[in-house]
Amino acid sequence: NEELEQRVTNRTQELQSSLKHLNETQTQLVQSEKMASLGGLVAGVAHEINTPVGIGVTAISHLQMKVEHYAARYQSGQLTRDDFEALLSVSAESSRIIKTNLDRAANLIRSFKQVAVDQTSDELRSFNLNEYLHEVLQSLTPKLKTGEHQVSIDCPENLLIYNHPGALSQVLTNLVMNSLIHGFEERRNGRIRIRVLENLRGGVRLQYSDDGKGITAENLQKIYEPFFTTQRGRGGSGLGMHIVFNLVTQTLGGTIECASTVGEGTNFHIEIPNRTRQTEAAKQARG
Numbered sequence: 001n002e003e004l005e006q007r008v009t010n011r012t013q014e015l016q017s018s019l020k021h022l023n024e025t026q027t028q029l030v031q032s033e034k035m036a037s038l039g040g041l042v043a044g045v046a047h048e049i050n051t052p053v054g055i056g057v058t059a060i061s062h063l064q065m066k067v068e069h070y071a072a073r074y075q076s077g078q079l080t081r082d083d084f085e086a087l088l089s090v091s092a093e094s095s096r097i098i099k100t101n102l103d104r105a106a107n108l109i110r111s112f113k114q115v116a117v118d119q120t121s122d123e124l125r126s127f128n129l130n131e132y133l134h135e136v137l138q139s140l141t142p143k144l145k146t147g148e149h150q151v152s153i154d155c156p157e158n159l160l161i162y163n164h165p166g167a168l169s170q171v172l173t174n175l176v177m178n179s180l181i182h183g184f185e186e187r188r189n190g191r192i193r194i195r196v197l198e199n200l201r202g203g204v205r206l207q208y209s210d211d212g213k214g215i216t217a218e219n220l221q222k223i224y225e226p227f228f229t230t231q232r233g234r235g236g237s238g239l240g241m242h243i244v245f246n247l248v249t250q251t252l253g254g255t256i257e258c259a260s261t262v263g264e265g266t267n268f269h270i271e272i273p274n275r276t277r278q279t280e281a282a283k284q285a286r287g
Contacts, residue, residue, distance in 0.1 A: 183212020
């Protein structure tokens, strides 16, 4: 009996050690998946910024060449009224092109900077939900443009919410990427709709839907399980929706439900509470 008890004790310790190791590994993999998602945004935004910056460089080079040309004519005493008017026209057009494209690059950088900062922190803060959703979608524009997919956002303009914007950003990013990888697989011109409604409890309901190929009833029951993926061997880690579920239910303190029909797309209904500073302070005091 003593020998059996010792064997049971040893086996239990081994199992506990293995379980602890598995939990630590899963936590590391989840964190790696989050950073990989952020890395994908970095690559996409960097590529997107190249276009306006390149146009700006071309425009300023053209302007510089024209200025040098007319400066030489001025120094030689050959500058005419028509030359001066042509220089003014070139300067005005080049300035317009440069400003437009620098503004575009600045907007991309600002949106990505806020999203990146939020995704790497757990800060609770008040934010305009409509503006923030557009910022997140702006950072995903390169991914969407590749397949000519369209996203519409229907959200009250002045809706303020106090919660974790970084978690919401990660949730939305993962849902969009899920639609692109699974819903719109080998298809262009997909449509994604995001609709936000205020609920009676002071929070919001975020309705996310796509018109992709949908999810089978069998797979629908497993979508939140860690490491479950239909893209095994093709880059799917199976952690995307697992992360979404944990962020919604734990970090944001809300709920998430999914409904889908094969061939008719997928819908997610997410309830997000509007936390208050007083409520959070009380929780911390109790904790």
